Amino acid sequence: MQLRNKKLDMDTFLSERTEVVASWVTGKDVDFEEGVRYQHSLPESKRFSSVLAAADREGRTLRQPRAGVALVDEHIKLLQFLEDACDLLPSTIDAYTRLNHYEKAAEGIARSTAAGTSLLNGFPAVNHGLKECRRVVESLTKPVQVRHGTPDARLLAEITLAAGFTAYEGGGISYNIPYAKKVPLERSLRHWQYCDRLVGFYEERGVRINREPFGPLSGTLVPPFVSHCVAIIEGLLALEQGCKCITLGYGQAGNLVQDIAAIRSLRELANEYFQAAGFTDYQLSTVFHQWMGGFPENEAMAFSVICSGAAAAALAGATKVIVKTPHEASGVPTKEANKQGLEATTQTLNMVREQIFPMSPTLDQEIELIKREVRCVLAKVFELGEGDVAIGTVRAVAAGVLDVPFAPATCNAGKLLPVRDNVGAVRIFDAGRVPLPDDVLTFHRDRVAERAKAEKREASSQMVVDDIYAISKSRLIGRPR
Numbered sequence: 101m102q103l104r105n106k107k108l109d110m111d112t113f114l115s116e117r118t119e120v121v122a123s124w125v126t127g128k129d130v131d132f133e134e135g136v137r138y139q140h141s142l143p144e145s146k147r148f149s150s151v152l153a154a155a156d157r158e159g160r161t162l163r164q165p166r167a168g169v170a171l172v173d174e175h176i177k178l179l180q181f182l183e184d185a186c187d188l189l190p191s192t193i194d195a196y197t198r199l200n201h202y203e204k205a206a207e208g209i210a211r212s213t214a215a216g217t218s219l220l221n222g223f224p225a226v227n228h229g230l231k232e233c234r235r236v237v238e239s240l241t242k243p244v245q246v247r248h249g250t251p252d253a254r255l256l257a258e259i260t261l262a263a264g265f266t267a268y269e270g271g272g273i274s275y276n277i278p279y280a281k282k283v284p285l286e287r288s289l290r291h292w293q294y295c296d297r298l299v300g301f302y303e304e305r306g307v308r309i310n311r312e313p314f315g316p317l318s319g320t321l322v323p324p325f326v327s328h329c330v331a332i333i334e335g336l337l338a339l340e341q342g343c344k345c346i347t348l349g350y351g352q353a354g355n356l357v358q359d360i361a362a363i364r365s366l367r368e369l370a371n372e373y374f375q376a377a378g379f380t381d382y383q384l385s386t387v388f389h390q391w392m393g394g395f396p397e398n399e400a401m402a403f404s405v406i407c408s409g410a411a412a413a414a415l416a417g418a419t420k421v422i423v424k425t426p427h428e429a430s431g432v433p434t435k436e437a438n439k440q441g442l443e444a445t446t447q448t449l450n451m452v453r454e455q456i457f458p459m460s461p462t463l464d465q466e467i468e469l470i471k472r473e474v475r476c477v478l479a480k481v482f483e484l485g486e487g488d489v490a491i492g493t494v495r496a497v498a499a500g501v502l503d504v505p506f507a508p509a510t511c512n513a514g515k516l517l518p519v520r521d522n523v524g525a526v527r528i529f530d531a532g533r534v535p536l537p538d539d540v541l542t543f544h545r546d547r548v549a550e551r552a553k554a555e556k557r558e559a560s561s562q563m564v565v566d567d568i569y570a571i572s573k574s575r576l577i578g579r580p581r
């Protein structure tokens with residue numbers, strides 16, 4: 101079927117659903133009507149959309165960790181251990197499930213059971229199936245979201261939404277380009293239309309499921325306009341399929357003014373594009389991801405990175421902050437380390453929440469720059485798609501118009517090269533084939549030249565490499581030693 105940004109009709113969806121639920125043995129337990137009834141039975145306190153709406157009304161920044169382990173009882177214990185220290189809960193899905201390798205996930209469950217500890221890097225929800233996923237939801241007092249990185253997340257959605265998870269992360273671009281190597285973009289976009297249509301069917305039955313495109317993308321020096329374009333496109337695609345509760349995200353870059361400008365411009369741009377596309381009755385929120393790049397091994401320094409992200413999230417007015425842990429440099433955190441990341445974040449949020457970050461010409465300039473960049477790129481996306489943003493996205497990625505730095509996907513041009521300027525803001529070192537106006541490119545070039553002058557070296561790819569490692573080496577800007 102040719103990809104188009106058009107709401108899937110019932111027949112198309114249902115004929116595809118037969119194949120989806122048959123793709124693993126646990127799919128047969130999913131009954132949509134029963135899932136709707138169960139979702140309706142949940143208290144508002146366990147519904148992501150309600151908790152997000154209240155936070156936005158009150159101007160609060162909610163705390164959410166990532167967390168997932170192989171076995172259901174351990175996963176429940178982990179989330180119960182974390183839930184008093186956060187506002188929203190995850191279930192981070194393991195890498196095998198993300199690749200639809202359910203046989204390997206089954207082996208991982210067996211090995212974990214034998215070893216008495218998790219040997220998977222997340223929760224294999226598809227293998228555990230509806231009843232066990234529901235047992236997770238029943239064992240908790242806070243709303244639970246599925247967090248993963250799955251280009252084909254259809255069966256995962258069927259099972260977890262029927263089980264009572266009330267939020268679903270990802271999208272056809274954001275869970276392909278940064279996560280997969282050879283998955284055709286057209287295919288993942290189409291698979292995510294299915295996921296969004298399923299959320300739309302729940303919505304039509306009065307069950308509001310939150311949809312959160314994966315904001316940070318490669319998590320490595322991604323310029324705000326790049327991740328904003330992807331977030332807005334995935335928001336538009338989700339709205340088209342009937343989703344109403346959208347959270348758009350952005351990964352901390354490190355320069356405070358730029359990060360605050362990023363979150364504020366994201367909300368304004370999303371409203372601009374959603375309303376221009378004719379959508380008005382949606383619920384929009386934002387999520388700020390604490391630094392997604394390399395972390396210091398030193399745990400005290402890791403806490404500093406975590407708290408810098410918490411401060412930026414609160415000052416930016418993000419609805420939610422995704423919290424890192426002091427074990428980030430080593431791998432899957434212990435539950436204690438995960439909780440410490442949350443507690444450090446709480447302390448910073450509590451100290452910052454009553455403070456207002458003042459508007460300034462610099463902040464205003466950053467907001468306007470991001471808006472101009474997003475509008476230029478999205479105009480090209482719509483032009484390439486002859487008005488269809490799904491088709492336009494496929495063509496724009498192929499043309500290098502949409503280009504995510506340091507992403508593994510072979511369909512991604514990878515020509516855009518970012519680098520920090522002399523105050524640590526992420527700028528463009530090489531625009532590749534991204535169509536930005538000359539004055540914007542000059543602005544970036546001048547900012548990078550300021551740094552080159554200060555460091556008495558030419559702007560180069562070495563600067564980029566230095567920036568990639570800088571924060572893990574306890575700096576923001578990768579200055580020469």
Ligand SMILES: CC[C@H]1O[C@@H](n2cnc3c(N)ncnc32)[C@H](O)[C@@H]1O
Pocket residue numbers: 166167168169192221222223424425428432433
């Ligand atoms: C998006 C990638 C990030 O998700 C986090 N992550 C992935 N799997 C888990 C996990 N199983 N538990 C806690 N955090 C996790 C980790 O911080 C990683 O950098």
